[in-house]
Amino acid sequence: MPAPAELGSGMVRVPEGADLHLEVLLEDVSDGVLVTATVAAPLAGECARCLDEFTASTQVRFRELFAAEAGGSGDDGYLLDGDLLDLEPALRTRSCSTCRCPRCAAMIAQGCAAPAAYGWPTPGPTTVIRMTAAPGWC
Numbered sequence: 001m002p003a004p005a006e007l008g009s010g011m012v013r014v015p016e017g018a019d020l021h022l023e024v025l026l027e028d029v030s031d032g033v034l035v036t037a038t039v040a041a042p043l044a045g046e047c048a049r050c051l052d053e054f055t056a057s058t059q060v061r062f063r064e065l066f067a068a069e070a071g072g073s074g075d076d077g078y079l080l081d082g083d084l085l086d087l088e089p090a091l092r093t094r095s096c097s098t099c100r101c102p103r104c105a106a107m108i109a110q111g112c113a114a115p116a117a118y119g120w121p122t123p124g125p126t127t128v129i130r131m132t133a134a135p136g137w138c
Contacts, residue, residue: 010048035064
C-alpha cells in the first residue's frame with residue numbers, strides 16, 4: 001500500500017508513495033472493532049540530534065479500539081464510519097519511532113561517548129565549547 005502524503009512527525013517522515021507493509025487483525029468486540037496492526041515503512045528525515053539527513057526503516061505495532069458510536073470506549077480514540085475504519089490517524093500518531101540517525105542512536109545506546117566521536121575535545125573543568133547546535137551531547 002502506498003504511503004499517504006505528510007505521514008510523519010516533526011523531522012522524520014515516511015516518504016509519500018513509499019511502500020507500507022501492513023499486517024492487520026480485526027476483532028469484533030461489543031463496543032466496535034479492536035484493531036491490532038503491524039506496519040513496516042521506510043523513513044527519511046533529519047536527525048534531531050546531529051541534524052544530518054538520514055534514511056532508515058521502522059516497524060510500528062499498535063492495538064486500538066474503533067468504537068461503533070461516540071460516548072462509549074472511543075471517547076479519546078477512534079470511531080467507525082459506518083462499516084469503515086480509517087487506520088491512517090492511528091498510524092500517523094505512531095510513525096516516528098526514532099528521530100535520530102542510526103549513528104546517533106548507536107552512540108546513545110552505548111552511553112553517549114559523543115564528543116570523541118565528533119572529534120571534539122572531551123569537556124573538562126576548564127574546557128569551553130561554543131556551538132550553535134549541540135550534536136553529540138546527550
